[in-house]
Amino acid sequence: MEKRDKSFLNKRCKLVKSDGFCLYGMVREITQTYVLFETSQKISMIGFIDIRELSPDPRYYGDDAR
Numbered sequence: 001m002e003k004r005d006k007s008f009l010n011k012r013c014k015l016v017k018s019d020g021f022c023l024y025g026m027v028r029e030i031t032q033t034y035v036l037f038e039t040s041q042k043i044s045m046i047g048f049i050d051i052r053e054l055s056p057d058p059r060y061y062g063d064d065a066r
Contacts, residue, residue: 006030012060013037015046016053024057 008027015023015037025039034045035054 008054008056012057014053014055014057015051017046018050018052020052024059027054 009030010026010028013025013027015025015027015035017023023037023039023044025037027035028038028043029036034047035051037044037046
């Protein structure tokens, strides 16, 4: 993930990991090396190397939210 966009903070997002696994939740923090991502079950620190895509959750914002 090239762009570390702070506009995702505290918004519902879809995070696709490098292995294709999708998570839905909220971005709580963005640093130079990881994203702190909160789902309904857990809070995880996910390194940028493990993130394929981070986008607004289409279930809340629609497909054209980018």
